[in-house]
Amino acid sequence: MSHKLLTFFKTHVMARRLCNAVQRNCLTKNVTTSSCRKVKEEVSKLLALKAQLVTEDAGPQKFTLKTPKGTRDYNPQQMTIRNNVLDKIITVFRRHGAECIDTPVFELKDVLTGKYGEDSKLIYDLKDQGGEILSLRYDLTVPLARYLAMNKITTLKRYHIAKVYRRDNPAMTRGRYREFYQCDFDIAGIYDPMVPDAECLKVVTEILEALDIGQYILKVNHRRLLDGMFEACGVPADKFRTTCSTVDKLDKSPWEEVRTEMINEKGVSPDAADRIGEYVRLNGSTELVEKLLKDEKLSKVKAALEGVEAIKTLLQYCELFGIKDKILFDLSLARGLDYYTGVIYEAVLTQPIKIGNEEQTVGSIAGGGRYDNLVGMFDSKNKQVPCVGVSIGVERIFSVLEAKLAAGDITVRTSDIDVYVASAQKNFLEERMKICAELWDAGIKTEQSYKKNPKMLNQLQHCEENKIPLAVVLGDSELKRGVVKIRNITTREEDEVPRNDLVQEIKKRIDNLNLNQLNGAT
């Protein structure tokens, strides 16, 4: 409102000045009076517009009613989907002994500075209102590192599920937003090589199995191997990180484009690029490990050998965990973030997901890796706490399930009410209230109409629409006989139970319904 008015006033003031100037000119330079009149007319129009604006402003507010760009509300159906997904993920995290932490939604800007490279421009800053300079968190990894360093914690297995903020221009149709959930599992501490790293992969498989969203593979690679490979191919050490960022684009672009970028933008020699091209097309499992250990060029580079040996150990542990068939050792996997120092992961759905009559390719659904130097960046003595972790791409999962809901492939119940207390005739509000209170006090999920005399049809419709399984139906004749009717909404069967036994009877029936559902579901 104030902005709209301000714009108007500026325009108005300019028009007035213009008019005055024109009038002065009229007097001094013999300009036609018609042009003067025209300006006056324009000013009158603007004044009328102003009057209209002021009138409008007296009523309710007039700005566009929307959520900020790149954000959205979650309605009850979306929240149900979201909570179901998160519950399954949390169950897996806790099965592995992870503890839960939370951090503030904003951090001192200095905490985030210098952690995200080019992407730092996407950070949301808060206005300086006097006091500290703050920014909204960009991910949950940097806040974890700050938390560990600040509290001098050297071992932690934690999960953190919270919203993060990026001023991107995301494709919201594909489930990408400026405000979105991250869902992270990380293990901090000095341990034996690849033991926690392998558990992260096990956690991802358990989650993807629990969510049951289709076949997947877990790509793995190692930053030491990538560095060693660049060295072996003749890339200068100061270009390892930028070359790595370019390799990261291989999941979206063909090799030819990536090669061109390496040569033209990153200054890698064509020969080196071609050598890299030979390696990044390799993927496999133990046999690839053995091949690389014997590779003429790589076997001469310490970093490369260390990386391959680490992958060898990882594959061995994955075999013990029974997940080796899901793992693909892939030399083209690079991951965007600078801070990884060891193993890197990415889970990818290998089949498009069927939504209605269409198929949607989802691609990457989890990612992570080892970052041994991030905590040290916050410690005054540069003391390191090695970490490894994985982030589940829950927004993509929500997006797929919401599309399935929209296509009618799945249904959700947004409330879990078991009993609706209805009245067949007028003037039963008081009796309904008493029964509701009895049921609530017995822990039974119960609802009634907030109207004094609701129509029977509307009450039953509410039950059907909301899939409420049972209704208690109150009627004059029954209450006089000291009974109430219980109606099964699905079968539409009704029978009478003594008013005094109502709570016990309802409990029995809910147990039976749950049991039937359980048997039906397995």
Add this chain to the structure above:
Amino acid sequence: MSHKLLTFFKTHVMARRLCNAVQRNCLTKNVTTSSCRKVKEEVSKLLALKAQLVTEDAGPQKFTLKTPKGTRDYNPQQMTIRNNVLDKIITVFRRHGAECIDTPVFELKDVLTGKYGEDSKLIYDLKDQGGEILSLRYDLTVPLARYLAMNKITTLKRYHIAKVYRRDNPAMTRGRYREFYQCDFDIAGIYDPMVPDAECLKVVTEILEALDIGQYILKVNHRRLLDGMFEACGVPADKFRTTCSTVDKLDKSPWEEVRTEMINEKGVSPDAADRIGEYVRLNGSTELVEKLLKDEKLSKVKAALEGVEAIKTLLQYCELFGIKDKILFDLSLARGLDYYTGVIYEAVLTQPIKIGNEEQTVGSIAGGGRYDNLVGMFDSKNKQVPCVGVSIGVERIFSVLEAKLAAGDITVRTSDIDVYVASAQKNFLEERMKICAELWDAGIKTEQSYKKNPKMLNQLQHCEENKIPLAVVLGDSELKRGVVKIRNITTREEDEVPRNDLVQEIKKRIDNLNLNQLNGAT
């Protein structure tokens, strides 16, 4: 860092200029060389300081490691307390059929403008980085109203649990922060008077019973009665809202102070203030309703009578819900927010809470009321959606429980691991991994050391510290005989089970432990 350096450079540049100026003066105006030398010395000092700064900056970052003012991290113990409290609250909300929604953490600034009166200055604004002007949400009520208006929703029973932001200077020791949780239950829709309003009170009692944090009363009053009372006492209509804000201070200040503020700051006449003083000391139940209905002054004022009649209905419904003994009709209850239009509530703990050897007064622990005009502020046709709701003061509850934890009055388990897989000798990592995978795949919460050869003592200590009830202990001799040991950590009893029956045996024991715990707890 950059800020620190910048400050230095500015000082440095100024000193250089000063020095040059002084030198020029030395040459031209015959100033003593000693003052020249002094300036040079100062510059040298500054340069040394700069060198030091640059050296420091090459290492890890040097800013103070903290969370922003008024915010905090939640560690695993605090999160466990928090999640336990929220789970109990959500159980009650869902028992009443409430659905869950969520909204973005920030809103267009215009959405929040003009909703919070004086407190608007406490809103956190985001920096204008090109694009929309945004602010962090201040509560969950205005976002709900925006959500209802934007989506043209006319009926909804929803809960919303999320963090809100206020640039206050809170007493953090008393559980007040700049970032804090709100936990709201609201019913929107056109219904019969006081039916949803009474259910909100029922919800609050169920929550306070479930949390079991001491005796409480639910104060109720009505904005129409307050307005009618002000009218009857001779307050001009345009001073109702500000007088109401002053009455709201009665829970913290004595009547004399409130009276003085009314007269000196709000321009209420001393006579009118004294008449208000007579009313606001009244509280009670049905008998007070009857007394007020016959009150000479109030009974002549339509608004007052409407308010009292509404309270009469509310008390009647509370009786049907079995909670009337918890309700106190209190004419001094006013509530701060402008947007209430009908019933207002406040739940207050009536006893101090014992924490260690000390007692802490908690006071208000929930509040709310009816706001029938807020949604209309967002609708272009001013279409109203009447709402009533209540907000649970979870931060105060967290604060009490955290203090109890610190005092050793309660303990919490931050992970729910049931089984620890330990090795009694070296070289059992592979076998441990296989067993862990079996247990995880059977859904059993399992953990092991991430070290290849952990010490037996450390492993058992970990179990005791984390209250893990069972350990599987691997040893050479047992494995050769095809058995493994299961150790009960509490009793320290160990017995052997066949390796192949391990999963079944563990499941059986966990069920027994849970059963025992359940029986012990009731």
